[in-house]
Amino acid sequence: MTPAGAGGGDRGPTLAVVGATGAVGTVLLSILSERKDIWGEIRLIASPRSAGRKLTVRGEEVEVVALGEAAFDGVDVALFDVPDEVSAQWAPVAAARGAVVVDNSGAFRMDPDVPLVVPEVNPHAVRNRPRSIIANPNCTTLSMIVAMGALHAEFGLGELIVSSYQAVSGSGKEGVDTLREQLGKLAGTELGTQPGDIRRAVGDLGPYPAPIALNVVPFAGSLKEDGWTSEELKVRDESRKILGLPELRVTATCVRVPVVTTHSLTVHARFENEVTVAQAHEILRAAPGVVLCDDPAAGDFPTPADVVGTDPTWVGRVRRSMDDPCALELFVCGDNLRKGAALNTAQIAELVAAESAA
Amino acid sequence: MTPAGAGGGDRGPTLAVVGATGAVGTVLLSILSERKDIWGEIRLIASPRSAGRKLTVRGEEVEVVALGEAAFDGVDVALFDVPDEVSAQWAPVAAARGAVVVDNSGAFRMDPDVPLVVPEVNPHAVRNRPRSIIANPNCTTLSMIVAMGALHAEFGLGELIVSSYQAVSGSGKEGVDTLREQLGKLAGTELGTQPGDIRRAVGDLGPYPAPIALNVVPFAGSLKEDGWTSEELKVRDESRKILGLPELRVTATCVRVPVVTTHSLTVHARFENEVTVAQAHEILRAAPGVVLCDDPAAGDFPTPADVVGTDPTWVGRVRRSMDDPCALELFVCGDNLRKGAALNTAQIAELVAAESAA
Numbered sequence: 001m002t003p004a005g006a007g008g009g010d011r012g013p014t015l016a017v018v019g020a021t022g023a024v025g026t027v028l029l030s031i032l033s034e035r036k037d038i039w040g041e042i043r044l045i046a047s048p049r050s051a052g053r054k055l056t057v058r059g060e061e062v063e064v065v066a067l068g069e070a071a072f073d074g075v076d077v078a079l080f081d082v083p084d085e086v087s088a089q090w091a092p093v094a095a096a097r098g099a100v101v102v103d104n105s106g107a108f109r110m111d112p113d114v115p116l117v118v119p120e121v122n123p124h125a126v127r128n129r130p131r132s133i134i135a136n137p138n139c140t141t142l143s144m145i146v147a148m149g150a151l152h153a154e155f156g157l158g159e160l161i162v163s164s165y166q167a168v169s170g171s172g173k174e175g176v177d178t179l180r181e182q183l184g185k186l187a188g189t190e191l192g193t194q195p196g197d198i199r200r201a202v203g204d205l206g207p208y209p210a211p212i213a214l215n216v217v218p219f220a221g222s223l224k225e226d227g228w229t230s231e232e233l234k235v236r237d238e239s240r241k242i243l244g245l246p247e248l249r250v251t252a253t254c255v256r257v258p259v260v261t262t263h264s265l266t267v268h269a270r271f272e273n274e275v276t277v278a279q280a281h282e283i284l285r286a287a288p289g290v291v292l293c294d295d296p297a298a299g300d301f302p303t304p305a306d307v308v309g310t311d312p313t314w315v316g317r318v319r320r321s322m323d324d325p326c327a328l329e330l331f332v333c334g335d336n337l338r339k340g341a342a343l344n345t346a347q348i349a350e351l352v353a354a355e356s357a358a
Numbered sequence: 359m360t361p362a363g364a365g366g367g368d369r370g371p372t373l374a375v376v377g378a379t380g381a382v383g384t385v386l387l388s389i390l391s392e393r394k395d396i397w398g399e400i401r402l403i404a405s406p407r408s409a410g411r412k413l414t415v416r417g418e419e420v421e422v423v424a425l426g427e428a429a430f431d432g433v434d435v436a437l438f439d440v441p442d443e444v445s446a447q448w449a450p451v452a453a454a455r456g457a458v459v460v461d462n463s464g465a466f467r468m469d470p471d472v473p474l475v476v477p478e479v480n481p482h483a484v485r486n487r488p489r490s491i492i493a494n495p496n497c498t499t500l501s502m503i504v505a506m507g508a509l510h511a512e513f514g515l516g517e518l519i520v521s522s523y524q525a526v527s528g529s530g531k532e533g534v535d536t537l538r539e540q541l542g543k544l545a546g547t548e549l550g551t552q553p554g555d556i557r558r559a560v561g562d563l564g565p566y567p568a569p570i571a572l573n574v575v576p577f578a579g580s581l582k583e584d585g586w587t588s589e590e591l592k593v594r595d596e597s598r599k600i601l602g603l604p605e606l607r608v609t610a611t612c613v614r615v616p617v618v619t620t621h622s623l624t625v626h627a628r629f630e631n632e633v634t635v636a637q638a639h640e641i642l643r644a645a646p647g648v649v650l651c652d653d654p655a656a657g658d659f660p661t662p663a664d665v666v667g668t669d670p671t672w673v674g675r676v677r678r679s680m681d682d683p684c685a686l687e688l689f690v691c692g693d694n695l696r697k698g699a700a701l702n703t704a705q706i707a708e709l710v711a712a713e714s715a716a
Contacts (some may be wrong), residue, residue, distance in 0.1 A: 186541070257523070261550060305572065308553055322594070
């Protein structure tokens with residue numbers, strides 16, 4: 001990487017955004033425009049059919065260039081927000097051309113030679129990247145892991161049992177469009193009282209195996225071994241890797257709900273040591289990237305409608321298990337497009353840039 | 359009670375429905391019209407302002423009479439679907455007049471002299487009713503307890519950790535109206551992407567502390583000690599009482615979702631003995647009142663949109679915990695107005711009638 005200030009005069013390192021026109025890419029451009037500007041050129045890369053489009057970043061119009069080897073010339077850090085197979089093919093190409101890749105797909109997350117990084121939890125991990133690739137966790141894991149990392153540092157985490165309430169934008173634009181279309185068909189009706197009446201009325205299910213409007217769907221991702229879904233296994237495997245606890249007990253049940261953006265999770269967290277709500281409050285209040293929102297008597301608990309569009313992980317409904325003085329129950333919300341995806345990749349890129357400049 | 363066939367010739371016992379015009383009462387009249395007709399007179403009772411209205415049950419129009427002492431004259435079994443304070447006042451009056459009361463409010467559920475009955479789980483408990491009152495469990499408990507009772511009978515239940523996805527009809531007509539009005543205001547918009555945009559657009563929150571359309575709300579019922587809600591404590595206390603396990607470890611987090619009718623729950627159930635998915639399938643397939651719907655490869659798992667309007671508890675996504683050979687993960691759906699309320703009271707009434715006739 002060209003250190004900031006070297007070569008290009010006063011200009012910072014060159015950043016590439018691969019998948020700039022997608023749902024996460026769009027949020028990423030907005031986040032890059034809001035954060036401290038440490039970058040020289042920001043190059044926008046997308047599929048050839050999007051090449052030539054102009055997008056705004058940092059208040060300037062930038063023309064999208066087509067994905068290809070030459071697109072990575074001179075790039076210091078490349079953020080990939082593209083499907084798994086595109087990352088699998090092109091991230092190594094970008095790395096071979098000298099870029100550090102921060103990849104938001106599932107292609108490399110469990111590769112032992114690729115660190116899986118959440119800057120508030122394991123920032124040191126960015127330094128050990130033999131493939132020049134750093135992976136960004138799945139949005140469901142990211143929606144809770146910052147809060148869990150802070151509690152783990154104090155109490156020692158022993159087990160997580162989580163249930164998710166996942167937003168449709170986790171399925172991309174197709175998910176959002178499907179929910180809005182189905183809601184349009186159901187608005188003004190009195191459906192939702194007879195078996196299958198919603199299914200018949202909505203017709204097209206989009207990317208989901210059941211209607212998502214006026215419904216919840218206990219299936220996200222693809223089916224893996226023993227009845228688990230890919231999404232549920234990601235929460236387990238990625239939590240273990242990020243926290244550096246390869247034996248951590250983690251059980252997830254992932255459920256899609258009719259919310260546009262912001263994933264919520266209920267968490268049963270068992271620690272090695274006794275916990276109190278007061279201690280947990282103190283830790284969460286002090287934790288970077290976490291907002292404690294826990295005064296239910298005053299109506300204060302996080303909900304997706306209030307959290308969407310914000311950066312932190314919001315935590316509320318903190319209770320100590322009545323059966324186990326070492327366990328806490330929590331309700332956690334995080335914007336799946338921001339901290340759950342674009343924001344975390346931007347933060348990792350900033351870590352890499354800071355380290356190279358140091 | 360007048361035994362069937364005695365006194366009134368061939369006529370069965372007299373049944374009263376108190377709260378006949380409410381959300382649960384309406385479903386109850388439909389259920390009474392569908393089930394085997396064992397009743398003589400079915401008397402409909404409601405508040406004085408509803409007196410004189412005519413409702414249809416068993417294909418016949420019946421005039422609603424006003425709640426009062428005389429309304430219970432000659433009643434053998436009285437089903438109460440009214441608010442807690444109305445039950446607290448009037449159930450003892452009906453009992454004193456000779457009726458066996460089956461009460462769906464929260465007024466008597468934890469009274470040690472009142473059995474809390476789920477006919478598939480603890481039918482014997484109806485016999486021990488010193489106050490002549492039998493309580494019907496809360497809809498959230500009822501949505502999973504039939505399946506849990508069947509698994510407990512085989513494996514011995516040690517702990518339940520549940521998260522709910524509760525439908526708005528659990529809050530009565532006001533809940534349903536609120537969801538439909540909010541959805542009407544949001545249809546055709548692109549809201550749900552900025553903090554508070556939904557809250558500003560929907561205006562009236564109805565019975566909820568936050569918007570319920572395009573949102574999930576981690577608060578149901580009222581606030582009790584140590585941050586728990588009344589709904590969460592009901593799941594704990596009632597599960598223990600129904601299963602006859604006063605020390606059972608039970609933790610619930612109750613969340614309202616934008617579904618009209620049918621509660622869903624994720625359940626982490628730990629047993630005293632090792633379990634397998636195959637054994638659990640066998641038990642659930644054979645359990646009365648349970649439908650096993652668990653072939654995710656074929657898209658088979660329960661969702662509220664498919665379960666609503668049906669009687670059984672539907673169970674899917676059965677997995678054995680990867681960390682504990684004694685624990686199962688399940689996703690359970692039950693119509694909160696049918697098995698969760700009206701159906702279970704009708705079943706209890708039938709048990710009482712059968713026992714008296716025997």
